[in-house]
Amino acid sequence: MTQNEFSSVAPPASPADEASTFRSWLEDRRDDLAELRVLHVEADDRVDLLRRLQKTLHEAGWATLGWPESVGGRGGNILHRAAIYEELALAGYPPRFVYEHLEVLLPSLVKYGHPDLMAELLPRMLRGDETWSQGFSEPGAGSDLASLRTRATRDGDHWVLNGHKIWTSWSKWAKWCLLIARTGTPESRHRGLTMFVVDLEAPGVTLTPINQSNGSPELAEIFFENVTVPANALVGEVDGGWEVAMYLLSCERGSYAWQRNTYIAQRLAEFAPKVVEPSDIERLGNSVADVFAMRSRSWSTMVELAADGRPGPQSAVNKAMLGDAEQYLFETADRAHPSGYMWAPTAREEVMQEELIFTHAIPIWGGTRQIQNITIFRQLISGQNSTPTDEYLDAALAAMTDPAGANSGLETLGFADVVADLDDLDNRRAVSAVFQAAGRSGEHTSALATLLSSVLGEGVTLALATENLGGQSTRVIVDAAATGASTIVLDSADGWIAVDAEAVSWLDDVQFLSKDRLVAGVADTSAAISFDAETVERATALGRWALACETLGAVDAMFEAAAQHTADREQFGAPLNSFQAVQFMLAEAHIARTSLREVCDTASRTLAPVPTTLAKLIAGRVGRRVGKETLQALGAIGFTEEHPHHGWYHRALTIDAVLGRSVELARHVGADLVRTGVVPVGVEIADLPGHQAASSAARSR
Numbered sequence: 125m126t127q128n129e130f131s132s133v134a135p136p137a138s139p140a141d142e143a144s145t146f147r148s149w150l151e152d153r154r155d156d157l158a159e160l161r162v163l164h165v166e167a168d169d170r171v172d173l174l175r176r177l178q179k180t181l182h183e184a185g186w187a188t189l190g191w192p193e194s195v196g197g198r199g200g201n202i203l204h205r206a207a208i209y210e211e212l213a214l215a216g217y218p219p220r221f222v223y224e225h226l227e228v229l230l231p232s233l234v235k236y237g238h239p240d241l242m243a244e245l246l247p248r249m250l251r252g253d254e255t256w257s258q259g260f261s262e263p264g265a266g267s268d269l270a271s272l273r274t275r276a277t278r279d280g281d282h283w284v285l286n287g288h289k290i291w292t293s294w295s296k297w298a299k300w301c302l303l304i305a306r307t308g309t310p311e312s313r314h315r316g317l318t319m320f321v322v323d324l325e326a327p328g329v330t331l332t333p334i335n336q337s338n339g340s341p342e343l344a345e346i347f348f349e350n351v352t353v354p355a356n357a358l359v360g361e362v363d364g365g366w367e368v369a370m371y372l373l374s375c376e377r378g379s380y381a382w383q384r385n386t387y388i389a390q391r392l393a394e395f396a397p398k399v400v401e402p403s404d405i406e407r408l409g410n411s412v413a414d415v416f417a418m419r420s421r422s423w424s425t426m427v428e429l430a431a432d433g434r435p436g437p438q439s440a441v442n443k444a445m446l447g448d449a450e451q452y453l454f455e456t457a458d459r460a461h462p463s464g465y466m467w468a469p470t471a472r473e474e475v476m477q478e479e480l481i482f483t484h485a486i487p488i489w490g491g492t493r494q495i496q497n498i499t500i501f502r503q504l505i506s507g508q509n510s511t512p513t514d515e516y517l518d519a520a521l522a523a524m525t526d527p528a529g530a531n532s533g534l535e536t537l538g539f540a541d542v543v544a545d546l547d548d549l550d551n552r553r554a555v556s557a558v559f560q561a562a563g564r565s566g567e568h569t570s571a572l573a574t575l576l577s578s579v580l581g582e583g584v585t586l587a588l589a590t591e592n593l594g595g596q597s598t599r600v601i602v603d604a605a606a607t608g609a610s611t612i613v614l615d616s617a618d619g620w621i622a623v624d625a626e627a628v629s630w631l632d633d634v635q636f637l638s639k640d641r642l643v644a645g646v647a648d649t650s651a652a653i654s655f656d657a658e659t660v661e662r663a664t665a666l667g668r669w670a671l672a673c674e675t676l677g678a679v680d681a682m683f684e685a686a687a688q689h690t691a692d693r694e695q696f697g698a699p700l701n702s703f704q705a706v707q708f709m710l711a712e713a714h715i716a717r718t719s720l721r722e723v724c725d726t727a728s729r730t731l732a733p734v735p736t737t738l739a740k741l742i743a744g745r746v747g748r749r750v751g752k753e754t755l756q757a758l759g760a761i762g763f764t765e766e767h768p769h770h771g772w773y774h775r776a777l778t779i780d781a782v783l784g785r786s787v788e789l790a791r792h793v794g795a796d797l798v799r800t801g802v803v804p805v806g807v808e809i810a811d812l813p814g815h816q817a818a819s820s821a822a823r824s825r
C-alpha cells in the first residue's frame with residue numbers, strides 16, 4: 125500500500141485494527157526488510173539503518189499514523205503510535221533511537237510551534253529526511269535547568285543566539301535542535317526562558333562529539349556564536365519556554381517508557397531461553413514482573429495522553445519504573461551469560477554489552493532519579509490525598525470497620541452476590557475494593573473463603589494452608605481466621621491437597637499444622653476432597669488476585685500513615701518531610717505502590733492465571749519494600765505495637781506466604797519463560813475502550 129492510498133482512506137481505523145494490518149504488512153515483507161532488523165554497533169551505520177527504516181515506514185504510510193494532518197500525519201492519536209511501536213518490537217526491529225525524538229520533541233512542536241514552520245519541518249522529520257536534537261543541558265546547568273545561560277537576544281525581526289549546550293543526544297546527525305535559551309534577566313530563572321528551533325547548519329554553530337562510556341559517540345556539545353534564529357522559529361511564547369520544557373520532559377518520561385518497554389520485553393524473550401542457574405531463573409521471573417508492571421503503568425499514561433494530551437507528574441513514576449526494570453533486566457542477562465557481556469564475542473552480544481552499560485544513563489537523562497523523586501514528592505505526595513478516592517473502596521472500608529464486625533460488613537455489602545458474577549467489571553472492582561479495605565482496616569474477614577467457594581462449590585468454606593519454604597518444610601500455615609472452614613486446602617509443591625476439616629480435629633486453635641497429618645487426612649479417603657485442575661487454576665487465580673489487592677490496601681495504609689507522620693512531626697525545627705532523605709523514602713515507596721496498583725488493575729481485567737500470579741508476585745515484593753521504607757520514615761514509633769504500622773506490615777508479609785510466595789512465584793514465572801520464550805503482556809492494544817477485551821494470553825512472534 126502506498127502513502128497515497130492511505131491518504132485517501134481517512135480517518136485511520138482503530139489502533140488494534142491498524143496494528144493487525146501493520147503486522148500483516150511486516151510479515152509480507154519479512155525477507156525484503158531483513159537488513160533493517162540488524163542492530164549495527166557502529167553509530168553511523170545504526171543511524172543510516174534507522175533512517176532507512178523510517179523512510180520505508182513512511183513510504184508505506186506507517187510513520188505518519190497517529191500524527192495530525194497539519195504536520196503531514198494520517199490522523200489518529202498516540203495509541204496508534206503505541207500499536208506501531210509494539211508491532212515493530214515484536215517483529216524484531218530495533219528501537220528507532222534517533223526517532224525517539226518523535227515522541228519526545230514532536231508532541232511539543234505540534235502543540236507550541238509556529239504552524240507554518242511546523243508544516244514545513246515536521247513532514248521531513250516523519251519522512252526520515254531530517255533528524256533533531258534537544259538542547260537543554262549546559263555545563264553549568266544540569267539538574268538546575270532554570271539556571272541556564274545560553275542567551276537569545278532580539279535583533280529586529282530575528283534573534284541572535286550565544287552560548288553552549290552539552291550532552292545533546294544524536295546532534296552529530298541532526299539538522300535541527302529544539303533549544304531553550306535565556307531571554308530574561310540572568311536572575312529570571314524559569315520565568316525568563318524561551319524555546320527555539322535552531323538550524324545546526326547555520327553559521328556560528330560548532331559541534332564537538334562526545335563518546336559515551338558504552339563507546340557510542342551519541343552525545344555532543346554545541347557552541348553557538350552569534351547564530352541568527354528567525355522570529356518564526358520561536359516555540360511557545362517569549363519567556364514561556366519553561367512550560368514547553370515541562371511538557372516535553374513529561375512526554376520524554378511518559379510515552380518513551382512505552383516504546384522502550386515493548387523493546388526490552390523482546391530482549392528478555394530473546395536471552396531467557398539460555399538461562400540455566402536457578403538464581404538467575406528467579407531473576408527472570410522478577411524481570412517479567414517488572415516489565416509487566418511497567419507495561420501496565422505506561423499503558424495507563426498512553427490512555428491518559430490520548431484522552432487529554434497532558435502527561436502529568438506521574439510520568440516521573442514511569443521513568444523510575446523503567447529505569448529499575450531495564451537495569452535489573454540487563455544485569456540478569458549479564459549474570460546469566462557464560463562470560464558476561466564485557467567479553468561479548470558476537471556483534472549481537474556487543475549490542476547487549478552496549479545496552480547493559482547504557483542502563484546506567486537511564487536514571488540520568490531526562491532528569492535524574494533524585495530530581496524525579498523530588499517531583500514525585502512535591503507533586504504527588506506533599507499536601508495531597510495521595511491515594512485516589514474510590515466510591516467502592518470508601519463503602520467497603522466503612523463496612524469493614526463497622527462495630528458489628530467485618531463479616532457482617534460483607535453481608536451489608538452483598539459481597540456474596542457480587543462474587544457470584546465476576547464477569548461484571550463493576551463487581552470485580554467492588555471485590556478488589558473489599559480486599560483493599562480488608563488490608564487497610566486490618567480486619568479479618570471470610571471474604572477469601574467466600575470468593576474461593578464461588579469456584580469450589582456451594583457450601584465449601586475454605587482454610588488455605590501454605591507449605592512453607594518452597595516445599596521443603598513440613599510446617600503448614602493455616603489462616604487462623606478461617607478455623608470454621610469445612611475444607612482445608614494445602615497449596616503445596618505437589619498441587620492442592622484438600623481434606624475435610626472434620627477429619628482434622630485439632631484445627632480449632634492452632635495455626636501451624638503438620639503437613640504429614642494433613643496428608644494422612646487425605647489418605648483417609650472419606651476425608652479427601654478432589655478438585656479438577658481447571659477448578660484449582662481458577663480458584664488459585666482468584667485467590668492470588670484478591671490477596672494482591674489486600675496487600676495493596678495494607679501498603680496504602682502504611683504509606684499514608686508515613687506521609688501523615690512525616691508532615692506532622694518536626695525535628696531540627698522543621699517537619700520531617702522537609703528533609704530530602706525522608707522525601708526520597710516516600711517517593712520510593714510511592715513508586716513501588718504504584719506498580720502494585722497497576723498490576724492489580726490489570727489482573728482485574730481478565731482474572732487470568734498469568735496476570736493474577738504476577739500481581740501476587742509483585743504484591744510480595746512491594747509489601748516488603750513499602751513496609752521497610754515506611755517503617756524507617758516513622759522512626760521508633762513504627763517499631764512498636766502502639767502504631768498500626770506493625771499490623772499492616774505483618775499482614776503484607778503473612779499474605780506473601782499464602783498461595784505462593786513471591787520468591788517461589790518468581791521461580792515458576794522464570795521457568796515458564798525459559799520453556800516458552802514468551803513474555804506475558806497483560807494489557808493488549810485490543811483492550812482499548814470500544815474493543816472486545818482480548819484474552820490475556822501471552823503473545824510473541
Ligand SMILES: Cc1cc2nc3c(=O)[nH]c(=O)nc-3n(C[C@H](O)[C@H](O)[C@H](O)COP(=O)(O)OP(=O)(O)OC[C@H]3O[C@@H](n4cnc5c(N)ncnc54)[C@H](O)[C@@H]3O)c2cc1C
Binds near residue numbers: 265290494495
Ligand atoms: C545518555 C544521556 C543523554 C542525554 N541527552 C540529553 C539531551 O539530548 N539533551 C539535553 O539537554 N541533555 C541531555 N542529557 C543531560 C541530562 O539531562 C543531564 O545529565 C541531567 O539533567 C543531570 O544533569 P548533570 O549531568 O549536570 O548532573 P547534576 O545536576 O550535576 O547532578 C549530579 C548528581 O547530583 C544529584 N543532584 C543534583 N541536584 C540535586 C538536588 N537538588 N538534590 C539531590 N540530588 C541532586 C543528581 O541527581 C546527580 O546524581 C543526557 C544525559 C545522558 C546521560
